[in-house]
Amino acid sequence: MEKISIPVKAQLAKAWQNASEELKIEISQVLETQIEQLLSGGEEKKQVLTYLQSLQEEMKNKGLTQDILDDILH
Incomplete structure (x- = not known):
């Protein structure tokens, strides 16, 4: 598997750095699917x-x- 870089807001980058490895894997899988579809x-x-x-x-x-x-909506 290869890595790609995507610019994001500083707040999101910090949240990513603080996320658990399990959450990072889950998010990565979702994003990979969405990027592939797009x-x-x-x-x-x-x-x-x-x-x-x-x-x-x-x-x-x-x-x-x-x-x-x-x-x-709420």
Whole structure:
């Protein structure tokens, strides 16, 4: 198995460093599956992801943050 590096926020990096080895393995397996799906998903999936990212940015610019959405859902 090989390693890859992905830039993340400092808070996430610190949480990762403090996580147990079991949790790191579990997270790594989930991420590997997700990355593999994203990379092999074809052009249609990339278009959907691009649209969702632009929609998320537009909502953020309008003040509708993830925290607000979570509050609405709860």
